[in-house]
Every structure is written in structure tokens, then in C-alpha cells.
Amino acid sequence: MNKANILIIDDEPQIRKLLSIALQSNGHRVTEAATAKEGMIAASSHPPDLILLDLALPDESGHSLLKRFREWYSHPIIILSVLNSEQDIIAALDNGASDYLTKPFRTGELLARIRSVLRRASPSQDQQEIRSGSLLIDLVQRAVKKNNETIKLTATEYSLLALLAKNEGCVLTHQYLLKEIWGPGFVKESQYLRVFIAQLRKKIEEDPNRPVHILTESGVGYRFL
């Protein structure tokens, strides 16, 4: 995630301005709030990807606000503060702050720390699964289910099925399948394919004689639907 929605909660207009410009010139979208109340409202109506939170707010202590945020907000929160007291830093970090920067801070460092926490926060786990009727192929777990029952597949069977399923609807030629699964030296071994396609159909099709998932394209290859 390169560009993020960032909420700045700080009561000093100059700081907000400064931060705003620095962040926007780096492609981020910025929302500003001057008080704890405003900040909470802004965050709950449009949850940002990251919050920059000043500890010194007029209406509520930053620590208390941080705790309230952490009851529901799990994205990064970076604390900005003029206080360099160890107590404050420890309290903030233990209350779930992602980082703590002491004012005055250097813009470059702030931006680097923002990149750092954003990078860490977005290990976008692509829960990729492929469904086709009662068949479910879970690419993360490396598991295949039919009617919610796990089907045992060998390594080669799974690779073949996954390759076909990832290219749902497309015809994959014998050559291509053999090259991908067995390696470039096996492009002539069409019989391997017949054997393994038959195995797969026996395991995943309701009626292996009338396959609905793995279709034969005679003389060309196979297609997954």
C-alpha cells in the first residue's frame, strides 16, 4: 500500500499544516482533527489506514484516546509528542502505539517510519480460493474439498488441478501442462496427463464418465470449469 489515508490528530494548526504538506506530497490522503473528540468522530466515520496522534490534546489525554482507539482500531497509530519522558513512551507503546516520535522530528524520518509501519501492517494475505459448484480449492491451505469433505490428492495431482483451476475457462495444452508440472523435458509424455487427469476425475467428479470440472479438448488439451 503506497498511498494511505492518514488521520492527523493535533491541536496545533502549524503542525497539522506541516504534516499535511509533507504527507500529501508523498501521495497520501490526509484528514485533520484538532481535538480528541473530532479525531474519534473522523476515525469512526471514515477509518483511516494510519493515525498520527499528538499526546497533548485540549480535551482528553492522548494516552486515554489511544486506549479507546485500540478497543476497535487495529491499523497503525504513530504517537507524536513533545514529551521525551520514558514513562510516556513506555505507556504509549504498551497501549498499542505502533511507534513514538519526539517533536521536533525530521520529516524524512517520519515518512520512513510511516512506510515501515504500513509495510508491516499490510501483509495482504490473499485468501485465494477457487470455487466451482461443490468443489473448493483452497490455495493457501493447499487443500481441496468436495461437499465440505477434504479430498486427498498427491503432490502432482494437486499441482495439476491447481494449475488448471487458476486458468479457469482456458484451454491449457498438453505441452504447456507437461512443461509446467513435470518440466520441459517431458512435453512428449502425454500419457502422464491421461493417467493423472483420470485420477483427478475419479476423485473430484461426481460421475467421472461425465466430467463437469475437467473437460477434454481433444487433440489440444484440457480445460477447468
Added chain:
Amino acid sequence: MNKANILIIDDEPQIRKLLSIALQSNGHRVTEAATAKEGMIAASSHPPDLILLDLALPDESGHSLLKRFREWYSHPIIILSVLNSEQDIIAALDNGASDYLTKPFRTGELLARIRSVLRRASPSQDQQEIRSGSLLIDLVQRAVKKNNETIKLTATEYSLLALLAKNEGCVLTHQYLLKEIWGPGFVKESQYLRVFIAQLRKKIEEDPNRPVHILTESGVGYRFL
């Protein structure tokens, strides 16, 4: 994870001593290394949960070492440095450092930042125990119980079981398991896995010949259910 295995890489013995005492008195286990080479070897043979890395090492720049770690090591790395240069901070964070502390630092703050990155690193925040049938794995106490009776596991056995259990349902490949438990130099040692899986099954399965918790995916890896 409250107690972590922490590797300190720093060439100054006094600093290592100081850190060691502070960390150990907080329940962590500590390994020390005085050079980049030593550090890399220590991390490769027994991957720690966190690395404290000094930027100034006699045999290799800390930045270069950080990059080499990040090629395979995904746990937190906190940089310690006397340098307060913005360039260094930005470079370190962009190279994958989890945090950057300037010496001299306050022990309390360091501990808080360690807690912070460890909390972030283990997405099992709320998942402190894993249940599967009569089996209970307590990730906080590092204990495993079957039918309410504690099972004695060695350190390696526990690490392996915990890693599998944290990824319940997913197939973990031999390569991945070996890299995480033994280090990147052991990815070829599949026999280690077979031996330890057999040990685990003897201890946690009702019938080791018909395992229900640790399943074999022939040619691929193992899966915990």
C-alpha cells in the same frame, strides 16, 4: 509471546552485558554475537524471535548485514546505533528494520519497543492456546496437554508443534519447516523432520500409526488439524 529468544549483535562487550542482563531479567533468553559473521551464523543455526543489531560492527556494515538478514529472516530486527543521522535511520527502516534506537537509550524504552514489535509480529495476539480434540497447546506457558495431562516435549519438538499448530489446516512444506526451526542452512535435512514428527506423534497421538493431528502430505510437507 512474552518470553523470546533474542540475539544481540554488538561488538562492545559492555553493551552486550548490559542488554543481556536487562533482557534476561525480563524473562527473555539471550544469545550474543560480537561480529557480523558470528551473528549470521548464530541466527542461521538457531533462528531467534528477535534480533538487536548494532550498526557499527568490525567486519561488515550493519546496513549490509540487515539486508542479508532480510533475504530470509522475517522476525523483528531492532537497530541500535550511536548514529543519529537521518540518512541512517531512513535507510535502516526502508531496509526492513522494525525499529531504530539511538544510543544511549533508556532500558525501559528499549523493553517497551521490544514488547511492541513482538506484539505486532505475532498475529496470535488473541490466540494464546490452540485446541484440537483432547489436545491443548498453551502458547503462553509453552506447554502441551493431552487429556489434561502435561506432555513433556523438548525445545525443538515444541517449536515444531507450535509452528504447525499456528498454521492449522495449512500444509507447511519441508523447506519452510526446516528453515523456521533449524535455520536456512538445513533445508535439505528432511530426515530431521521425519524423526521429530515421529517423536511428536508418539507423544501426542492416540494411535501414532493413525495420526489425526499431524498429517503427512507426501512429497510436500505436514499439516496440523
Added chain:
DNA sequence: ATCTCTCTTTATAAAATCTTTACGCGATCA
């Protein structure tokens, strides 16, 4: 030192998987 506990290494049997062979079916075409 000796014992104990754990990890590493070796050996071997068993299980699982892959490869190869054989044969039947249906379509196509001379």
C-alpha cells in the same frame, strides 16, 4: 568423571507415489 537428556546420523522396512505397459472404446477416413 559419569550420567542424563537431547540432537544428529545411519540403517532398513513399509508405504505412497510415479512410471510404464496393455488394452478397450469411439471417432475418423480411406
Added chain:
DNA sequence: TGATCGCGTAAAGATTTTATAAAGAGAGAT
């Protein structure tokens, strides 16, 4: 008609992978 070709299926065999026991090595404790 019958010969050929591509495909599906079953099953034998060859090979790889796994399970298990047990010996050897190393570290730490008594």
C-alpha cells in the same frame, strides 16, 4: 469394413518418500 489415432482406465513395476528404531555425539548437571 477395417485401420489408425487420440483418449480413458486398470494394473504391474520401479522409484521415491516416509516411519521407526537405534546407535553415536555433544552439552550440561551431579
